[in-house]
Amino acid sequence: MDCIFCKIMNNEIPSYTIYEDEIVKVFLDVNPISNGHSLVVPKKHFTDINDIDLDTLTHIQKTVKDLFIKYKEKLNCDGITLCQNNQYGQEVKHYHLHIIPRYENDGIELKSNIEKLDPKEIYEKLK
Secondary structure, rough: OOOOOHHHHHHOOOOOOOOOOEEEEEOOOOOOOOOOOEEEEEEOOOOOOOOOHHHHHHHHHHHHHHHHHHHHHOOOOOOOEEEOOOOOOOOOOOOEEEEEEOOOOOOOOOOOOOOOOOHHHHHHHHH
């Protein structure tokens, strides 16, 4: 398989690993949005949210929860943003969760450039 994250899991490509256990590896993103921007990647290859099992998802969330205190203490961040892309916007087709440390006045903006639909219209489509 020619997956860059699988190569990182197999130590074929080096990484700045923050945490590792039998299920996941957490390492610094090579194109960070902020200081400490990291990726939580399962060692087993899953393509996206439709492919990954719930036990692994739960373990990923527990890992993030455990690391949150470390990020706050060591990086002095004000909070974290978690981001996970599926299909569109997913550059590497191996499930991964971004941990993006946030700092007051960091300039990171999460906004859309499309017109928003009326919440009632969205509700009607999704119910």
